[in-house]
Structure formats: C-alpha cells, structure tokens
Amino acid sequence: MEKWxxxxxxxxxxxxxxxxxxxxxxxxxxxxxxxRWLDVCCGSGVLTKAIVDRFAPARVAGVDAxxxxxxxxxxxxxxxxxxxxxxxxxALPFDEASFDAIVCGLGLNYVPEPERALLEMRRVAxxxxxxxxxxxxxxxxxxxxxxxxxxxxxxxxxALAYDQGHRFPLCNPExxxxxxxxxxxxxxxxxxxDITTRFTSFDDYWQPFLTGQGSAPNYxxxxxxxxxxxxxxxxxxxxxxxxxxxIELPARAWAVxxxx
Numbered sequence: 692m693e694k695w696x697x698x699x700x701x702x703x704x705x706x707x708x709x710x711x712x713x714x715x716x717x718x719x720x721x722x723x724x725x726x727r728w729l730d731v732c733c734g735s736g737v738l739t740k741a742i743v744d745r746f747a748p749a750r751v752a753g754v755d756a757x758x759x760x761x762x763x764x765x766x767x768x769x770x771x772x773x774x775x776x777x778x779x780x781x782a783l784p785f786d787e788a789s790f791d792a793i794v795c796g797l798g799l800n801y802v803p804e805p806e807r808a809l810l811e812m813r814r815v816a817x818x819x820x821x822x823x824x825x826x827x828x829x830x831x832x833x834x835x836x837x838x839x840x841x842x843x844x845x846x847x848x849x850a851l852a853y854d855q856g857h858r859f860p861l862c863n864p865e866x867x868x869x870x871x872x873x874x875x876x877x878x879x880x881x882x883x884x885d886i887t888t889r890f891t892s893f894d895d896y897w898q899p900f901l902t903g904q905g906s907a908p909n910y911x912x913x914x915x916x917x918x919x920x921x922x923x924x925x926x927x928x929x930x931x932x933x934x935x936x937x938i939e940l941p942a943r944a945w946a947v948x949x950x951x
Contacts, residue, residue, distance in 0.1 A: 712796065
C-alpha cells in the first residue's frame with residue numbers, strides 16, 4: 692500500500708515534519724560527538740543530515756530499501772563522513788558490532804517483520820551501543836493524518852483498510868516497549884515526541900496528499916475524482932482555520948531507545 696519512488700516528493704509530503712521530529716528525537720538521545728551511526732530506513736536522508744549537523748559523527752551510514760530514495764539522499768545529503776546504500780532492514784549489509792548508535796525514523800512500522808529488523812540493529816550495534824526508533828502515533832496523536840483518515844472513512848467505506856491507525860498496531864508505547872524487550876534490548880525508555888504541524892493555507896495542507904508518496908497519498912491516488920473531491924470538501928469544512936487561513940495541528944510520535 693506504500694510507494695516510495697521520489698525523494699523530492701517525499702520531502703514535500705513528510706520532510707518538514709520529519710526534520711522537526713528528528714530534532715526532538717536527537718535532543719532526547721543527547722549522545723556525544725564522533726560516534727559511528729547507522730540510519731535504518733533512512734529514506735531521503737532527513738535524519739541522517741540532522742545527525743551530521745548536530746553530532747559531527749565519525750561515520751554515518753544510511754540504508755533504505757528504495758533505490759530512488761537512496762539516489763536522492765546521495766545527491767542532496769551526502770558528505771565526507773556519510774554513505775548511503777540500498778539494503779534490507781531485516782538483513783543489514785554490515786558486520787556485527789559496527790556502530791555505536793543505530794536509529795530508525797518513521798520507518799520500522801513499514802518493515803514486514805519489525806522484530807527481525809530490530810534484531811539486526813542489535814547485531815550491528817557494539818556492546819552497550821544505543822538502538823533507538825520513532826514512529827507516528829497514527830491512532831490519534833498525528834492529527835494531520837488522523838483528520839485525513841477520518842474524512843476518508845466518512846466518505847469511502849474502503850478507506851479503513853488503508854488507515855495507518857488500524858494497520859500499524861506497533862505504533863503505541865506499550866507495543867514498542869515489548870518489541871524492544873523481546874529483542875533483548877536493555878535499559879528501554881519510551882517517550883512522546885510532540886511537534887506542531889503548521890500549514891499556511893488549506894492548499895498547503897492538501898497539496899502534499901497529491902504526491903503519491905506514502906500511505907495516505909497512495910490511497911488517495913487510487914480513488915476516483917468524485918471521492919477525492921468529497922474528501923477534500925469534508926476536510927476543508929472541518930479543519931480548524933484561523934482568520935488568516937492558517938491551520939495548526941498537534942502531532943505526536945512515539946520514540947523508544949535502549950542499549951545492546
């Protein structure tokens with residue numbers, strides 16, 4: 692149900708919120724400089740770049756299943772200590788104990804077997820190394836997504852099958868904690884990451900849904916024009932808008948970290 696074929700379109704759809712979340716996430720981790728980092732499911736490289744900007748890493752490797760995303764990351768987020776390569780999160784192309792910190796931003800729920808991917812992250816971490824991920828709170832906390840899915844469900848009875856709140860039961864604090872514990876990750880901590888998504892107008896909110904990248908845009912792309920217009924109208928009528936047409940919605944992700 693997901694298509695990740697354009698780094699530029701992904702940045703338009705999710706990039707600005709990914710950057711805000713990356714800052715909150717890295718603030719929470721508060722790790723020292725000059726570590727060796729691995730960014731799993733790195734996509735267009737938003738989190739990778741934030742790591743470089745903040746921590747002056749000795750090395751940071753990004754890996755993603757999408758060759759198109761990796762190509763974009765190489766073109767736009769490369770650097771002297773940075774490498775990007777195509778790879779499977781469930782079979783990471785790195786030796787055991789190669790990294791001091793392994794992270795995964797907004798990607799683990801899309802991996803077919805998340806526990807297998809986490810075991811791979813544990814394998815490539817040094818003893819005592821940090822393993823940390825974050826995912827959207829699709830069920831309720833990520834309002835810019837929840838508003839869309841609620842409008843879609845009220846318009847199209849097939850929308851529920853695409854709704855990430857139903858498809859990704861992993862994306863809540865208790866499920867994340869249990870996942871880490873099953874993978875024998877120690878010193879597990881869970882925290883909410885809260886940001887505000889600000890849209891300058893309804894069009895600024897709506898246009899990213901037309902990119903075809905990710906669950907909601909992929910779903911919308913499969914609907915006929917009548918259904919698309921009905922969802923758009925319902926959202927325009929229901930979203931909270933101030934006198935200048937600005938829409939501000941709270942958005943929450945859940946972060947979990949531990950050590951090998």
